[in-house]
Amino acid sequence: MSATPLFRSPVLVTGGAGFIGCNIADRLATDGHDVHVYDALSRPGVERNLDWLQRRHGRKISFTRGDVRDEDSLAAAAREASAILHQQGLWRPCRHRVRAGGRRLSAQ
Ligand SMILES: NC(=O)c1ccc[n+]([C@@H]2O[C@H](COP(=O)([O-])OP(=O)(O)OC[C@H]3O[C@@H](n4cnc5c(N)ncnc54)[C@H](O)[C@@H]3O)[C@@H](O)[C@H]2O)c1
Numbered sequence: 001m002s003a004t005p006l007f008r009s010p011v012l013v014t015g016g017a018g019f020i021g022c023n024i025a026d027r028l029a030t031d032g033h034d035v036h037v038y039d040a041l042s043r044p045g046v047e048r049n050l051d052w053l054q055r056r057h058g059r060k061i062s063f064t065r066g067d068v069r070d071e072d073s074l075a076a077a078a079r080e081a082s083a084i085l086h087q088q089g090l091w092r093p094c095r096h097r098v099r100a101g102g103r104r105l106s107a108q
Contacts, residue, residue: 010036012081014068015088017041022049024085029057038077039088040067 011028015021016037025035041047053061066073068088
């Protein structure tokens with residue numbers, strides 16, 4: 001049985017197609033929340049996580065393919081969100097710069 005959703009508008013999950021992000025998105029949708037997955041699909045294979053989420057939860061999951069470094073795209077997604085969970089991650093050397101940039105943009 002799902003509880004009354006805490007948030008009225010979608011929860012934005014950056015990196016929402018990734019390992020941690022898709023599990024958070026699944027939990028939120030199971031609890032009755034609308035979830036906006038924002039992901040560049042840059043890690044190979046994560047599109048399968050997105051397919052899984054959409055099959056399980058249908059219209060509760062919306063998706064934007066976007067990069068957290070794209071300020072306009074991320075700001076547009078954040079504007080509609082009631083909360084933001086920043087789970088985007090990279091394993092490449094620039095990952096700290098990208099994560100910090102994404103956190104800064106999410107916070108704005
Ligand atoms: N998995 C763990 O056990 C674990 C433990 C501690 C910390 N972390 C950290 O949590 C974060 C998420 O981990 P994960 O295991 O879910 O990683 P993951 O690679 O499965 O997911 C990261 C997601 O971010 C997306 N992404 C990457 N660059 C992006 C960008 N510029 N814009 C938008 N989306 C982008 C990828 O496509 C992917 O879907 C990472 O920073 C990781 O270092 C993970």
